[in-house]
Every structure is written in structure tokens, then in C-alpha cells.
Amino acid sequence: MSRRVLIVLVAAVIVAIAGWQLAMRVFMAAPDDLDLSLSKKSATGLYAVSLTPEQAPIREGVLQSFLLTVKTADGKPADVLRIEIAGGMPRHGHGLPTEPHVTAALGDGKHRIEGFKFTMSGWWQLRFTIDAPPGRDEADFNIVL
Amino acid sequence: MKRWFPLAVILVAVLGFFALFRHGEGSFTEAEKKTIASLALTALPKPPPDPSNRYADDPAAAALGATLFFDVRMSGQGNVSCSTCHQLEHQFQDGLPRGHGLADTDRRTMPLSGVAYNSWFFWDGHRDSLWAQAITPMEEPREHGGDRAFYAHFMKREYGERYQRIFGPLPDLSAVPEHASPLGRPAEQAAWKAMTGEQRDGVNRVFANIGKAIEAFERSIMPEKTRFDRFAAALAVGAVPDKDAAFSELEVEGLKLFIGSANCSTCHNGPRFTDGQFHNTGVAPVPSLPPDHGRAEGVKLVAADPFNCLGRYSDARPEDCGELRFMAKSGKGLERAFKVPSLRGVAGRPPYMHAGQIATLEEAIAHYANAPTEPTNGSELHAITLTDRGRMALAAFLKTLGD
Numbered sequence: 001m002s003r004r005v006l007i008v009l010v011a012a013v014i015v016a017i018a019g020w021q022l023a024m025r026v027f028m029a030a031p032d033d034l035d036l037s038l039s040k041k042s043a044t045g046l047y048a049v050s051l052t053p054e055q056a057p058i059r060e061g062v063l064q065s066f067l068l069t070v071k072t073a074d075g076k077p078a079d080v081l082r083i084e085i086a087g088g089m090p091r092h093g094h095g096l097p098t099e100p101h102v103t104a105a106l107g108d109g110k111h112r113i114e115g116f117k118f119t120m121s122g123w124w125q126l127r128f129t130i131d132a133p134p135g136r137d138e139a140d141f142n143i144v145l
Numbered sequence: 146m147k148r149w150f151p152l153a154v155i156l157v158a159v160l161g162f163f164a165l166f167r168h169g170e171g172s173f174t175e176a177e178k179k180t181i182a183s184l185a186l187t188a189l190p191k192p193p194p195d196p197s198n199r200y201a202d203d204p205a206a207a208a209l210g211a212t213l214f215f216d217v218r219m220s221g222q223g224n225v226s227c228s229t230c231h232q233l234e235h236q237f238q239d240g241l242p243r244g245h246g247l248a249d250t251d252r253r254t255m256p257l258s259g260v261a262y263n264s265w266f267f268w269d270g271h272r273d274s275l276w277a278q279a280i281t282p283m284e285e286p287r288e289h290g291g292d293r294a295f296y297a298h299f300m301k302r303e304y305g306e307r308y309q310r311i312f313g314p315l316p317d318l319s320a321v322p323e324h325a326s327p328l329g330r331p332a333e334q335a336a337w338k339a340m341t342g343e344q345r346d347g348v349n350r351v352f353a354n355i356g357k358a359i360e361a362f363e364r365s366i367m368p369e370k371t372r373f374d375r376f377a378a379a380l381a382v383g384a385v386p387d388k389d390a391a392f393s394e395l396e397v398e399g400l401k402l403f404i405g406s407a408n409c410s411t412c413h414n415g416p417r418f419t420d421g422q423f424h425n426t427g428v429a430p431v432p433s434l435p436p437d438h439g440r441a442e443g444v445k446l447v448a449a450d451p452f453n454c455l456g457r458y459s460d461a462r463p464e465d466c467g468e469l470r471f472m473a474k475s476g477k478g479l480e481r482a483f484k485v486p487s488l489r490g491v492a493g494r495p496p497y498m499h500a501g502q503i504a505t506l507e508e509a510i511a512h513y514a515n516a517p518t519e520p521t522n523g524s525e526l527h528a529i530t531l532t533d534r535g536r537m538a539l540a541a542f543l544k545t546l547g548d
Contacts, residue, residue, distance in 0.1 A: 060415065061415065061420070061421065062193075063467040063468065092411060094478070094525070095476070095478065096473070097420075097422050097473060098471040098472065098473055099471055099472065099473050099474065100471055101471070114467065114471065115467060115470065115471025117471070119414075119420040119421065119422050120411065120412075120414050121183070121414070
């Protein structure tokens with residue numbers, strides 16, 4: 001009997017600690033399996049997209065810019081008509097505090113996007129919706145500050 | 146009896162485990178310690194430069210700015226200065242629900258500590274530099290109640306030599322009327338229209354330079370080290386905070402709530418305890434005042450301000466004006482959104498909110514816990530459960546930011 005109680009109790013303690021750790025992770029930090037890669041295929045595979053911060057490390061509270069390189073599936077620079085930028089903090093339910101936009105097409109599929117501001121630490125999601133002759137597609141990137 | 150011994154040991158261990166995470170300075174997790182360090186004054190960098198004001202860090206400009214800040218003659222009736230509302234002995238604010246210059250205004254006077262770090266000024270951010278902010282109340286009828294031609298003449302008459310040593314020659318004001326402004330009374334507006342473009346530009350430039358001198362002074366108003374900063378400094382080096390760095394159990398609980406489940410540090414983050422942004426937190430409008438749209442109106446006003454970063458009186462290159470160029474100009478989040486104030490010294494400056502709607506710190510905490518729905522556009526707040534002790538703990542912690 002006592003052994004059974006003991007086992008139940010130990011199990012309860014383990015569950016409590018694990019639950020508490022999990023709660024801390026959920027509320028305080030980004031998920032562990034977050035895809036932090038800065039080069040990837042767009043959602044439906046139309047483009048190979050890579051994102052490069054122009055300032056490293058990315059700092060909180062000051063304007064930041066990125067270079068976004070967009071190539072078609074066969075590796076050629078995409079003839080980009082438009083890039084829409086959205087994003088925010090999934091854990092806090094708010095969007096971007098600024099309106100970043102493309103300020104220069106630098107050739108070879110490369111675009112400068114200025115005006116990002118990360119107002120707090122944590123997990124930020126950036127979504128780039130690309131319009132080019134192959135079609136409209138989007139690529140999501142995760143940034144953790 | 147012996148069979149129960151391991152059980153007793155486990156029980157004590159469990160209770161000890163939770164006690165450890167509930168009380169005492171040694172109880173902070175690594176993540177909490179990191180957040181606490183990010184809030185301490187040691188994490189505050191030097192004030193960023195203001196490219197729109199080439200005199201921002203000029204000591205002579207700062208000295209002139211200090212003189213102007215306290216000079217009541219800088220007003221329509223000779224009885225209002227910046228320090229009428231921004232009082233040196235009261236954290237550069239006035240303790241009133243709404244500022245009062247020549248008459249009652251619609252918003253609470255903001256304190257000035259650490260103002261050099263702001264990107265946006267006023268509760269709705271309708272100015273984008275400290276110098277453009279400083280000259281705005283001067284022409285507001287309920288504040289200084291003056292007009293810009295008067296200020297230009299006044300500078301030449303009273304401070305001409307000091308002005309010219311900093312800013313160079315004054316414009317020719319001999320044919321400029323004593324009173325004229327594109328704002329203000331119809332007679333002043335008519336006089337302004339009758340002036341030549343060159344005269345208007347000269348007056349505008351003197352007016353802008355008044356603001357630039359005041360900014361140079363105000364940039365020196367910096368937050369001071371508090372008990373929280375001493376506590377955080379001890380924690381950062383693994384020492385036990387004691388004497389003037391010590392926190393009571395209640396204050397530790399308050400700090401944990403602040404950076405944890407009470408969600409305060411979501412917006413009140415960084416060493417100034419503000420994200421510098423605008424949020425709608427469901428603060429009720431004052432029924433007797435005209436509707437206040439907050440940031441939704443502020444973005445329009447700052448974009449149209451001739452003294453903004455991209456304007457001709459700014460010393461910045463367009464590429465230095467990122468805040469204005471990439472400002473969020475639309476969206477639901479702007480309506481009735483107001484600037485997050487710094488919480489340093491907050492316990493010492495009731496009443497709270499943009500129009501002084503909330504009288505005490507305790508009621509302000511209750512507002513955030515209750516998260517009342519906002520009548521028209523919705524609040525960003527989510528209600529949280531705070532016990533009476535939790536409320537007391539948060540208030541106790543906030544008081545450590547001022548002593």
C-alpha cells in the first residue's frame with residue numbers, strides 16, 4: 001500500500017515539475033522546434049527565399065533592415081513585382097509596430113527591406129508574400145530575440 | 146512507521162521545492178534573472194543621437210535651453226513656462242489629472258526623465274523629435290498661448306547674443322509683425338499670410354532653434370538609480386541584495402508577477418520600463434472632454450507637421466528619418482492607443498493614464514487585472530487573476546522604482 005502511494009506521489013512530483021517547466025517554456029520562450037532557418041522554399045515551393053539581417057545581432061527597439069533574396073525554383077533571380085510584409089508576435093497576439101517596405105531592388109533577386117522594429121524580446125514571425133511571374137507565394141521566417 | 150519515512154522525505158522535498166520557487170531572492174530562474182537584468186539601469190545605453198537637431202549635444206545650446214525652459218516670459222501673457230507643468234521638483238510633471246497652462250488641457254503632463262530615448266512625443270506621438278515637441282505647447286492657446294512671430298522677436302530682444310553665438314545670424318525681423326502665426330487667432334493667421342515667404346521661413350527657423358536649444362537641455366534629464374537597480378545589480382553578480390538593495394518578500398513577489406503572470410513587462414520592458422509604442426488598454430474616456438482618438442490621430446498630425454524629421458527645419462537626411470518613414474499609419478491598433486509611459490518613479494506621480502482617469506497606483510493595478518472592455522475599439526488587455534496579496538505585491542514592487 002505505502003509503496004503504491006509512494007510511486008503515485010513520486011509520479012505526481014515529476015508531473016508537477018515537468019508541467020511547470022513546460023508552462024515556463026510556453027509563456028516565456030519560443031517553441032523548441034521552431035524553424036530558425038533563414039533560407040527556405042516558399043509555402044508552395046515557387047521560390048527559394050533567403051533572409052539576411054543587415055545588422056547583427058538584431059537589437060530590440062531600433063530600426064532594422066533585411067535583405068531578401070528571391071529566386072525561382074530553378075535557381076534564377078525572380079522578376080519580383082511586389083513583396084508584401086506582415087508579421088508579429090504569435091505569443092502576444094500583436095502585429096508589427098512599424099510598416100516595413102522594400103526600399104531598393106539590388107539586382108540578382110535581392111531586395112532591401114527597411115523599417116523593422118522589434119519592440120520586445122521573444123519570438124517574432126515575419127511573412128513575405130511574393131508576387132512574380134510564376135505566381136503569388138509566401139515565406140514565413142522566425143526570429144527570436 | 147518506518148515505511149512512511151521515504152514518503153515524508155519526498156513531501157518535505159516537494160514543499161521545499163515550491164517554497165524555493167515562491168519566495169526569496171535565490172528563487173529566480175535563469176530566464177527571470179535575464180529579464181530582471183534587462184530592466185536595470187545598467188542595461189540603458191547612452192541616449193541615441195538626434196540627427197534632426199545638430200545642436201542636440203551642444204553645451205551652449207543646452208544652457209540656453211535650460212534658461213528658456215524656466216522663463217515665464219516665453220508665453221502669450223508672460224506667466225507660463227515649460228516648467229509651469231514640467232516641474233523640476235515633481236519629476237518634471239505637475240500631479241494634475243490634466244495639464245494647466247493658461248487653461249485646462251485635455252491630457253496629463255508627461256514626466257521628462259529619459260525623454261532623450263523617445264522616438265515619439267506626446268501621448269499620441271504627434272511629434273517625432275524633442276525639439277518639435279518643445280515648440281508645440283508654445284502656440285497652444287491653453288498652454289503658453291504665444292505666437293511664433295512674438296517668440297522670434299523675444300529671442301532677438303532678450304537672448305539675441307546667446308542665440309547668435311550658437312545658431313548664427315538672426316533673420317531680419319524689422320518688417321515682421323509683432324504677432325503672427327499660421328495657427329492661433331484669425332488676426333495672427335492673417336498677419337502670417339501677409340508676410341513674405343522669406344520672413345515666414347526666418348521666423349520658423351528661430352522658432353525651431355528655440356526647440357532645439359530646449360531639447361539639448363532636456364536630453365540631460367536622465368533616470369536615476371533606484372532600489373530596484375541596486376537589487377538587480379546584486380542579483381546579476383550572484384550576491385545577496387542587502388541594505389539599500391534589499392527587497393522584502395512582498396517586493397520579490399511583485400517583481401515575479403511583473404515579469405511573469407501579470408504580463409506587465411510585455412509593454413513595460415527595457416530599462417525605462419516602456420516599449421515606446423502605443424497601446425489601447427481600455428482606459429475609459431473622460432465624458433466631459435472631446436473624443437480622443439490617440440495614435441490614430443497622432444500619425445496624421447506628425448506626418449503633416451512642418452517641423453518633422455523630413456521637414457526643412459530638420460537637420461536630418463531622409464535616411465535618418467526611419468521612424469517617420471516606416472511609421473505604422475493605419476490599422477485597428479491605433480484607435481485610442483496611447484503611449485506606454487516609463488514606470489520609473491511611477492508611485493510618486495498619481496493620477497495615472499493619459500487624462501488622469503485613475504487616481505491611485507492600486508486602482509491602476511486593478512484596471513490592468515480587470516481589463517475592462519473598451520467601449521468602441523477593444524482593449525489589448527486580457528484579464529488576469531490577481532489576489533489581494535498579488536495586487537499589494539505589484540504596488541510594493543513598483544514603489545522600488547522610485548526609492
